[in-house]
Amino acid sequence: MKKFFIQTFGCQMNVYDSQRIINMLESYGMQQTDKIQDADIIILNTCAVREKATNKVFSALGRIKQSKKPTALFGIIGCVAREAGETAFKRIPDLNFVLGPQSYHKLPLILSNPDAKLLNIDLGGLEKFDELPQVEKSPALAYIPIQEGCNHCCTYCIVPYTRGRELSRPFKDVVKDVIQAANTGAVEICFLGQNVNGYKYIDSDGKVYKLSDLIKEAAKQDNIKRIRFTSSYPTEMTDDLINMFKTEPKLLPFLNMPIQSGSMSVLKRMNRPYDLNQYIDIVDKLKAARPDIQISSDFIVGFPGETEDDFEDTMKIAEKIKYINSYSFKYSPRPHTAAALMEDQIPEAMKKQRLAKLDSYLNELQRQFNESCIGKTLECLCEGLDKTGKHLIYRTPYMQQCVVNKPAEITWPILARIDITEANKASLRGTFSK
């Protein structure tokens, strides 16, 4: 039996794409392996959001070339593939395939023609969803992409180049995926998209469907107990969507809503045209709709021209909103983006210093929130055993990891009410509620 190896870098969308590739290759009678030396085909599913991530991919390809079987095919798919295109073959001449995020369903072509160099980085829209085989069995947490690409054109972001303009999948196709997931093991649905709350599909009768309509449909499925979505753009948090947090109890009380910076002038240069009052207003509305909601954010520090005062404004907004589970990064210039050409690039040492300060504060906020959960009972979704095999890892409604001792029984609940007994910055501990 032929074997394949796949490694995934980057965002949840890539995790989803890799899962579909696994399904597809299994439908060709292949078996997944975690050993590169055993694989007949080696796939890196890549991320181009940061320069470091791109470099990592090419270093990994160099190492793979040394350790793979001489006959094994290897290549890249995803955003680095789209960014590098033909130049990837120049950097690694033995490479067999380079497939963009919207053309990875063409991968089997290399199986039937292993001597060819397969290159396809077209932004072919959403046709891949029609060509991929149906998922037979869903994990408890099913990721369902509802749109791809982005129209926002933030000046630092390569996504509009690698994933293209925003396209929303037909409403009925997404609902079909939700029903399929619900009927084959899913308990939680996470709707995915680069700009997920910008989802908008107009059918042939002119009827407009939004993310709130998808949430309502998913909630109708008895087997689905938890619903969430990521990643959201602040000004696309429309009232109908905010209202979902009030009317739909299956929607988790947690939202990742990246602000990126707390400085108005930096936001302007980032081409994120919302003002802070508008953002705070949205958070207030969300809290009014669902008082227990918590917000997380992504931050970029050291954006070109960011002054010390701009950075302090970012610290202030973090303090005001009291974000939990946030991600912060140093600005990294990417090709095809306007910010890479801006003057006043910030020196690396300063970026590093600011990132350390912000990270330390965000970690403190997370620790405080985690500690505030002690004594509470939270309904959590099981992710499986930890590496020792002695503990179960559950995920709270706020995406915290919660560790529970494995019970003596062979099976354990997928969804469980857990009494939280301990907390630190990184995780919680708890016991099954009686």
Ligand code: SF4
């Ligand atoms: S909204 Fe997000 S995906 Fe779209 S351009 Fe901005 S950062 Fe990139």
